[in-house]
Structure formats: structure tokens, C-alpha cells
Amino acid sequence: xxxxxxxxxxLLKRFSSLEGKIRLQRAKRLFADVPCxxxxxxxxxxxxxxxxxxxxxxxxxxxxxxxxxxxxLAREDGITLNLKISVKKDGPGIRTVTPYFPGAEIYxxxxxDLLGARIEGLKEGRRYPLPDDWPxxxxxxxxxxxxxxxxxxEANKNA
Amino acid sequence: xxxxxxxxxxxxxxxxxxxSFRLALSGEKIMEASVRLGYNHRGIxxxxxxxxxxxxxxxxxxxxxxxxxxxxxxxxxxxEEIAGLEIPRRAAYIRTVIAELERxxxxxxxxxxxxxxxxxxxxxxxxWKDREIVLxxxxxxxxxxxxxxxxxxxxxxxxxxAALAKEVIKGIDTLEKRTGYYIxxxxxxxxxxxxxxxxxxxxxxxxxxxxxxxPTARASGVVRDVRKDDPYAAYGELDFDVITDxxxxxxxxxxxxxxxxxxxxxxxxxxxxxxxxxxxxxxAPRKIPAGEAxxxxxxxxxxxxxxxxxxxxxxxxxxxxxxxxxxxIQTVALMLEDRYLADMPIVVAAxxxxxxxxxxxxxxxxxxxxxxxxxxxxxxxxxxxxxRRRGVDFSRLNGNFKL
Numbered sequence: 001x002x003x004x005x006x007x008x009x010x011l012l013k014r015f016s017s018l019e020g021k022i023r024l025q026r027a028k029r030l031f032a033d034v035p036c037x038x039x040x041x042x043x044x045x046x047x048x049x050x051x052x053x054x055x056x057x058x059x060x061x062x063x064x065x066x067x068x069x070x071x072x073l074a075r076e077d078g079i080t081l082n083l084k085i086s087v088k089k090d091g092p093g094i095r096t097v098t099p100y101f102p103g104a105e106i107y108x109x110x111x112x113d114l115l116g117a118r119i120e121g122l123k124e125g126r127r128y129p130l131p132d133d134w135p136x137x138x139x140x141x142x143x144x145x146x147x148x149x150x151x152x153x154e155a156n157k158n159a
Numbered sequence: 160x161x162x163x164x165x166x167x168x169x170x171x172x173x174x175x176x177x178x179s180f181r182l183a184l185s186g187e188k189i190m191e192a193s194v195r196l197g198y199n200h201r202g203i204x205x206x207x208x209x210x211x212x213x214x215x216x217x218x219x220x221x222x223x224x225x226x227x228x229x230x231x232x233x234x235x236x237x238x239e240e241i242a243g244l245e246i247p248r249r250a251a252y253i254r255t256v257i258a259e260l261e262r263x264x265x266x267x268x269x270x271x272x273x274x275x276x277x278x279x280x281x282x283x284x285x286x287w288k289d290r291e292i293v294l295x296x297x298x299x300x301x302x303x304x305x306x307x308x309x310x311x312x313x314x315x316x317x318x319x320x321a322a323l324a325k326e327v328i329k330g331i332d333t334l335e336k337r338t339g340y341y342i343x344x345x346x347x348x349x350x351x352x353x354x355x356x357x358x359x360x361x362x363x364x365x366x367x368x369x370x371x372x373x374p375t376a377r378a379s380g381v382v383r384d385v386r387k388d389d390p391y392a393a394y395g396e397l398d399f400d401v402i403t404d405x406x407x408x409x410x411x412x413x414x415x416x417x418x419x420x421x422x423x424x425x426x427x428x429x430x431x432x433x434x435x436x437x438x439x440x441x442x443a444p445r446k447i448p449a450g451e452a453x454x455x456x457x458x459x460x461x462x463x464x465x466x467x468x469x470x471x472x473x474x475x476x477x478x479x480x481x482x483x484x485x486x487x488i489q490t491v492a493l494m495l496e497d498r499y500l501a502d503m504p505i506v507v508a509a510x511x512x513x514x515x516x517x518x519x520x521x522x523x524x525x526x527x528x529x530x531x532x533x534x535x536x537x538x539x540x541x542x543x544x545x546x547r548r549r550g551v552d553f554s555r556l557n558g559n560f561k562l
Contacts, residue, residue: 026240028389029453054370056455057481059466072453072464078388080453103370103489106196107481113197114204129197140205 004030004079007050014045031082039085040095043071046083047100051075055101058108060115062143065089067117071097093118114141162186167503167538169198178488178512184500187545192495194488207478212238212312212447215478220306222480225268227306228254228261229458230465230480235310236391237454237467238475242312242447248393248435250314255393256327256430257301257309259423263334264293265459266416266423269511270341273413276504277354278543279553282344289337292330299326314440324431331424338420345413354551355410359494359506362407369493372486373461374419375510377403378411385457397429409509416511446473458483460511484512501545504538 052073061068116139168179177198274282301307461483
């Protein structure tokens with residue numbers, strides 16, 4: 001059994017909700033769709049028990065009604081585990097992963113600014129990467145956003 | 160209680176992106192440092208969603224003027240994985256040669272900048288003169304000194320002829336001798352050792368918890384290199400070592416980059432010797448089938464990460480880029496704390512952020528509320544003078560080293 005398969009078995013044994021949701025795309029690449037309820041536990045299990053000690057980054061996706069977040073985790077042997085979670089745009093949001101990965105702070109701020117993610121537990125701090133005077137409610141990486149909408153809003157304000 | 164709070168930046172020539180630091184000083188010591196980024200956010204990820212894959216390739220190559228091949232290769236690896244394209248082996252070798260030449264150009268650039276920030280301008284003059292050799296080679300091979308445009312979806316656009324390979328070897332031979340000299344300087348020159356040792360200290364534990372990458376991580380004893388851990392292009396077939404060091408400071412980062420140059424020469428020689436014959440590219444479809452891929456690449460500054468999600472059209476659904484500087488910048492605040500203000504230029508430079516030539520300002524708020532404005536250049540001179548008064552002086556060196 002390959003190391004990747006062992007990781008999949010480990011995750012399945014611990015989280016029955018992942019049945020059929022783990023994909024081994026190629027050597028060293030695992031993708032998993034994790035239900036919201038199990039997400040924090042799965043992340044903790046991967047980082048502490050399965051030795052995924054690096055968080056490469058977090059990708060945010062606009063999926064229509066939902067926002068998707070992919071946590072790209074990596075191990076010393078080069079295997080990456082991409083844990084994906086989806087939450088309702090108008091729902092309660094996600095929890096910060098900074099207790100497990102202190103370096104995640106900047107990646108989470110990026111999700112807040114560019115996608116309008118709500119991240120519970122993220123400590124106060126300077127925003128990233130948009131300017132301090134960026135208008136509220138404008139999230140550039142949302143699919144329905146474009147520069148025209150922003151310009152129209154600014155024009156209305158000035159008029 | 161801290162006496163003075165100063166903002167440094169956001170116009171900040173030590174960095175690719177303008178960036179600002181807030182420093183709280185007590186006397187000459189930095190007690191607290193916080194970083195604000197994003198001044199140069201150009202919306203490239205959003206722009207990629209509105210353009211075709213081939214247009215994106217050229218846009219992504221321009222994310223960085225130095226690691227341009229790093230970004231374009233990293234992006235293409237993801238696209239090629241989704242499309243199920245296997246690039247010809249010759250193309251993989253050519254990508255590897257260009258990648259290592261780019262690393263040499265980047266590390267020599269860094270060496271000069273580091274020399275400049277600590278007042279060792281002779282080192283800047285020497286290393287940047289040597290860097291011209293590699294830039295000329297890149298221009299000969301690709302047509303450009305930077306932003307090479309060698310990549311295309313499914314392979315590369317230009318071949319390395321036997322005559323060109325000979326030129327590259329000639330250049331590498333010269334650079335290897337020069338690198339040997341720089342390593343000798345770094346190992347023996349007490350002024351350089353004293354100036355860089357114990358400055359910008361980052362423990363192994365800090366690297367692991369903050370997720371630092373590249374030479375910044377390797378100089379703290381963390382064996383982390385995508386070329387070995389998750390080989391791409393031709394790296395899996397080539398013999399080279401991952402250079403690490405246990406100094407945990409700017410001195411260690413200098414040694415790591417210098418020794419990595421030797422590994423790059425080794426890689427290029429092997430890749431040119433063993434270059435397989437064959438075509439340069441396979442035909443790529445205009446529309447990329449729906450899928451997703453994560454691509455990793457060891458850029459000169461550390462790991463570059465691209466995530467691409469496709470939707471079956473000729474434009475990607477999502478492109479996500481994590482450049483190495485973003486992973487490393489969080490360590491800077493930690494490295495500055497409890498250190499002298501005079502060390503700030505070299506500590507910031509030591510993670511090797513991309514440099515631009517704009518001016519930057521720092522504004523000192525003094526007790527009696529008068530404001531004094533100090534240019535970055537003055538801060539640099541201040542740093543050099545501060546150490547000169549304590550016996551670390553490069554001006555006495557000039558002429559002592561024979562080539």
C-alpha cells in the first residue's frame with residue numbers, strides 16, 4: 001500500500017463521513033471534500049497525526065450560493081492533502097486555523113478581503129491586501145463582481 | 160512603554176511590493192514590529208479568470224520580474240496536469256536549465272543587494288558584474304534577460320542548440336570560479352561574519368510554525384526543497400544536494416545561497432549533458448477539461464504554489480498564486496523584534512524580497528512632536544555608520560582581497 005493510500009485509509013477510519021469523498025489525483029496529491037461538522041477535527045488530525053505540518057496556502061472559491069475553501073497541506077515527503085470545505089455565503093462562516101498554523105493569518109485575511117469570508121476567531125489586525133479606504137461589501141474575487149459595478153457605486157456616491 | 164513609534168514604508172525599495180512596517184522603538188531597539196502588505200495588489204488572479212490560458216501564461220510570467228520562469232512553469236504544470244498533457248522530456252530539461260539560470264541570476268542579485276545594505280559595496284559591484292554573464296546567456300537562449308517567454312502549454316518554445324549549450328558551459332565555468340571566491344570571502348572575512356552573525360535570528364521552530372520557505376527556511380536547518388520533495392521538470396533525474404545551514408541568521412542565509420549556486424551549476428551541467436533528443440512541445444487543446452490541480456515549484460526565494468481550477472472552457476475558473484515572499488514576510492516582524500534599528504535593512508533584505516528602485520520614507524515622531532523625515536538611503540547609511548563605530552567597517556577592506 002502506498003503512503004498516499006495509507007493516509008486515505010487513516011482519514012476514512014477516523015471520519016466515516018469522508019467515504020467516497022477522497023480523491024487520489026496522482027502520486028503525492030490527495031483531495032478531500034470535508035463536511036463542515038468534521039472539518040476542524042479533520043484538519044487537526046491531518047496536522048497532528050498524519051504529520052501535515054505545512055499549510056501552503058488557502059484557496060477561496062466563489063461557488064454561487066456557497067463559498068469554498070481549500071486548505072493545501074503538505075508533508076516533508078512532498079505529499080499534499082487538499083482539504084475542501086463549503087459554507088453558505090450568508091451562513092456563519094468558518095473558524096480560523098491559526099491555532100494549528102500561525103502562518104495562516106495572512107492567508108485568512110486575504111479570504112476576508114477578496115471573497116468576503118467570515119472567519120470566526122481571527123484576531124484583530126491590519127487588513128490584506130485591499131486598501132484601507134476600499135468600499136465595504138465589494139469582494140473582487142466573487143464571480144458577480146467587476147470593476148464596472150465598483151465604478152458605478154462610486155459615481156452614485158459622488159452624485 | 161516604548162518611546163517612539165515609526166512607520167517605515169509603504170514606498171519601500173527593498174521589496175517587490177511596496178509594504179509598510181510599524182516599528183515601536185525603545186532607544187535603538189525595536190520592541191514591536193507589524194507589517195502591512197498589499198499596496199501593489201494588481202488583481203492578477205481575477206484578471207486570469209477573464210483571459211484564455213495562453214494569455215494568462217504571459218500575464219502570470221509578469222507577476223515577478225525575477226522569478227518569471229518560476230511563475231509561468233508553476234502555472235503550466237497545473238494546467239498540463241488537468242489537461243493530461245505529458246510534456247516531452249527535452250522540454251522538461253530545457254525548463255530545468257532555464258530555472259537554474261534564473262536561480263543563479265536571482266542569488267547573485269541578492270548577494271549584491273545584501274552587500275550594499277551592509278556597506279560592502281565592493282561585493283555589490285563584483286556580484287552584479289558576474290550576474291551579467293548569466294543574464295547575457297538567458298538573452299541568447301530566450302531573447303530576453305528577464306520574462307523569458309520560453310514556456311508554452313505542453314512544452315517550450317525554443318530549443319537549446321549544441322552551440323548554445325557550449326556557451327552556457329563556458330559561462331558556468333567562469334561563474335563557478337567566482338562563486339568559489341565569494342564562498343571564501345564569506346567563510347574567512349571577519350568583518351562580513353561579524354556583521355551578519357546573530358542578525359535576523361529565526362529558529363527552526365519559528366520556521367516550522369510560520370511556514371517559512373526557501374533559503375530562509377534552509378538556513379535554520381529545515382530540509383525543505385520542492386525540487387527534492389515533490390520533483391517536477393527534470394529534477395527527479397538529476398543529482399544535487401539540498402543545502403542547509405544551522406546558523407539560523409543572515410550569515411546562514413548567505414552561506415545557503417552561495418552554496419546553492421554551486422548546486423545550480425551542477426544541475427545545469429548534468430541537464431545539458433543528458434538532454435534527451437525529441438520534440439519541444441506537444442499540442443495543447445484550446446479548451447481545458449474541467450478539473451483542478453495544485454502545482455509546486457522551488458523558486459529562488461522559496462516555494463511557489465499555484466492552484467488552477469478549470470471549467471471546460473478556454474478560460475480558467477480560478478487561479479490562485481502563493482508567492483514565496485508571502486510565506487516568508489511573516490517571519491520579518493519576528494526577526495526585527497528586540498534587534499537594533501540599524502539591522503533593519505539587512506534583515507528585510509535577507510529573506511530576499513524582490514527589489515525595486517523607488518524611494519522610501521520613514522517618519523520619526525519625536526517627543527516634542529516635531530516631525531523629521533528620513534529617507535531609506537539615510538537609514539541605510541545610519542546602519543553602516545552604527546556598525547562602523549563598533550568596529551565592523553568594510554571601507555578598510557577595499558584592496559585587501561586579491562582576485
